[in-house]
Amino acid sequence: MNKRVIVDIDVHHALKSSDELLPFLPRTWHNEWKAMGVIPAHYYSLIGAYRKDAYPESGPPGSDPALMRKQLLDENGIDYAILTTDAINISVYYNPDYANAVAAAYNEWTAGYWLQEDSRFKGSILINNSDPVAAVKEIHRWGDHPDMVQIVMPSASRTLYGQRIFHPIYEAAEQYGLPIAIHPTAEGRGIAPEPTNAGYPTRYMEWHAGLSLSYIAHLISLVCEGVFEKFPDFKLIGMEGGISWLPNVIWTLDNHYKSLRSSVPWLTKYPSEYIMNQVYLTTQPLEEPEKKEYFLQILEMIHAEKTLLYSSDYPHWDFDAAKTVELSLPKHLRAPVMGETALQLFGLKRPVGKEAAE
Numbered sequence: 001m002n003k004r005v006i007v008d009i010d011v012h013h014a015l016k017s018s019d020e021l022l023p024f025l026p027r028t029w030h031n032e033w034k035a036m037g038v039i040p041a042h043y044y045s046l047i048g049a050y051r052k053d054a055y056p057e058s059g060p061p062g063s064d065p066a067l068m069r070k071q072l073l074d075e076n077g078i079d080y081a082i083l084t085t086d087a088i089n090i091s092v093y094y095n096p097d098y099a100n101a102v103a104a105a106y107n108e109w110t111a112g113y114w115l116q117e118d119s120r121f122k123g124s125i126l127i128n129n130s131d132p133v134a135a136v137k138e139i140h141r142w143g144d145h146p147d148m149v150q151i152v153m154p155s156a157s158r159t160l161y162g163q164r165i166f167h168p169i170y171e172a173a174e175q176y177g178l179p180i181a182i183h184p185t186a187e188g189r190g191i192a193p194e195p196t197n198a199g200y201p202t203r204y205m206e207w208h209a210g211l212s213l214s215y216i217a218h219l220i221s222l223v224c225e226g227v228f229e230k231f232p233d234f235k236l237i238g239m240e241g242g243i244s245w246l247p248n249v250i251w252t253l254d255n256h257y258k259s260l261r262s263s264v265p266w267l268t269k270y271p272s273e274y275i276m277n278q279v280y281l282t283t284q285p286l287e288e289p290e291k292k293e294y295f296l297q298i299l300e301m302i303h304a305e306k307t308l309l310y311s312s313d314y315p316h317w318d319f320d321a322a323k324t325v326e327l328s329l330p331k332h333l334r335a336p337v338m339g340e341t342a343l344q345l346f347g348l349k350r351p352v353g354k355e356a357a358e
Contacts, residue, residue: 003353003354003355004077004326004334004335004338004339004354005079005335005338005339005340005343005350005351005354006076006077006078006079006310006322006338006339007078007079007080007081007082007309007310007338007339007342007343007346007348008072008076008078008080008081008082008310008311008312008314008322009082009084009150009181009237009239009282009309009310009311009342009346010082010084010181010183010239010240010282010284010311010312010313010314011062011068011072011081011082011083011084011312011313011314012062012083012084012085012086012313012314012315012316013062013063013065013068013083013084013085013110013114013121014059014060014061014062014063014085014086015059015060015063015109016058016059016060016063016064017059018033018034018037020109021033021102021105021106021109024104024105024106024108024109024112025101025102025105026101029098029101029102032095032098033098033102036093038086038087038089038090038093038102039089039090039092039093039186039189039190040189042188042189043201043203043204043207043208044203044204045204045317046204047317048317049316049317050062050315050316050317051314051315051316051317051319053071054067054071054314054315054319061315062086062314062315065114065117065118065121068081068314068315069117069118071314071315072312072314072315073118073120076312076321076322076323077322078120078322079120079339079351079354080120080121080122080339080342080346080348080351081120081121081122081314082122082123082124082149082150082346083110083114083121083122083123083124084124084152084181084183084239085106085110085124085126085152086185087102087103087106087126088126088152088153088154088183088185088186089154089156089185089186089189089190090102090103090106090126090128091127091128091129091130091153091154091156091157091186092130092154092156092157092158092186092189092190092191092192093128093130093190093191094190094191096128096130096131096134099128099130099131100128100131100134100138102128103126103127103128103138104138104141106126107123107125107126107138107141107142107148110123110124110126111123111142111145111147111148115147121147122147122148122149122346122348123145123147123148123149124148124149124150124151124152124181125138125139125142125143125148125150125151125152125178126138126152127139127151127152127153127169129153129157129166129169130157130158130191132165132166132168132169133168135169136168136169136171136172139151139169139172139173139176139178140172143172143175143176143178144176148178149178149346149347149348150178150179150180150181150237150346151169151173151178151179151180151181152180152181152182152183153180153181153182153183154182154183154184154185154186154192155182155183155184155186155187155211155214155215155218155238155241156184156185156186156187156188156189156190156192156195156214157192157214157218158191158192158193160217160218160221160225161182161218161221161222161227162218162220162221162222162223162224162225162226162227163221163225164225167227167230167231170227170230170231170234171231173231173234174231174233174234177233177347179234179235179236179237179280179345179346180234180235180236180237181236181237181238181239182215182218182236182237182238182239183239183240184211184214184239184240184241187207187210187211187214188200188201188207195207195210195211195213195214196210196213197213211240211241211242212241212242212245214241215238215241215245216245216249219236219238219249219275219279220249220253222236223253223267223271223274223275224253224264224267224271226264226266226267228274228275228277228278229266229267229268229269229274230266232278234278235278235279235280235345236278236279236280237279237280237281237282237309238279238280238281238282239282239311240282240284240285240311240313241281241282242281242285242286242287243281243286243287243298243299243302243304243308244287244298246275246281246301246302247298247301247302249275250271250272250275253270253271253272253275254270254271254272257270257271276303276306276307279307280307280308280309280341280345281302281307281308281309282308282309282310282311283308283309283310283311283320283325283337284311284312284313284318284319284320284325285313285318285320286320286325286328295328296330299329299330299333304329304333304336304337305332305333305336305337305341306336306341307341308333308336308337308341309337309341309342309345310322310325310326310337310338310339310342322338325337325338326338340356
């Protein structure tokens with residue numbers, strides 16, 4: 001029996017049908033919800049979005065707690081699964097009033113249904129960050145809930161996340177000790193701009209391969225605008241964006257800081273120091289270079305023992321099983337990456353019978 005703590009920080013739970021949200025959504029939005037949902041899809045994927053075996057008897061993948069319990073928690077030995085929902089894209093919906101109502105309804109639904117199903121499920125506070133005032137109110141509404149352990153926003157945004165309009169959100173997150181996780185899938189949709197600074201990709205493969213572009217832009221903005229200096233206890237998680245781009249960003253920022261620090265006088269440390277202390281990335285997807293030593297070098301460069309968190313992305317097609325990820329890591333990184341770092345970051349109780357990492 002594996003005694004290692006395993007925390008999966010990216011698990012997508014879903015509605016069985018759009019009607020399941022209606023009891024939590026003001027009636028004025030019912031017709032729009034039935035017609036539009038979160039936001040219309042765009043790029044066609046030949047293989048679909050989900051594991052073929054993740055479809056329950058009724059409803060879409062991720063909508064059946066019993067199947068998720070069996071397929072994800074039990075089969076993978078997951079101690080905690082942090083639910084991130086496929087509704088993250090609500091922040092790029094056209095109408096902010098509708099988006100605020102849908103985000104609030106999703107939080108009620110998650111807390112009232114999913115968090116009651118299994119103590120291993122933990123929730124994420126969904127916000128519409130395109131309306132920061134409403135987003136802060138939603139954080140205050142749920143910030144003290146013991147099973148809401150992070151805040152989620154899409155990586156797609158028409159405004160870089162370091163800019164001051166978003167600072168009240170980070171202040172509220174810091175107040176409650178909640179990390180903010182940004183997650184892709186809305187790039188190029190709704191009110192979000194083109195996925196690249198040169199326009200729209202043609203097909204799904206191009207779009208999916210370029211998801212790290214928004215992470216790079218947001219992280220540079222967050223550092224240079226002084227968010228990590230202003231909010232020293234604020235933590236950021238970059239989900240599902242890969243890891244190999246981070247060393248380049250760190251080196252470039254540190255090098256520029258040597259010559260251009262007068263343009264960012266509020267920074268009191270090198271950019272790398274903020275990033276290493278306040279930024280986390282996830283394992284899904286991990287790059288797979290042709291030589292294993294290249295991958296190990298990347299892990300060393302990003303100080304994976306304190307910055308990398310396990311995620312499966314269940315029930316999507318590129319799901320990564322816990323054992324697969326664990327065996328890809330050198331032994332000294334397995335305990336921190338698979339769960340120890342997450343226990344500390346999210347303030348989760350150590351599961352009974354699971355020893356602390358040495």
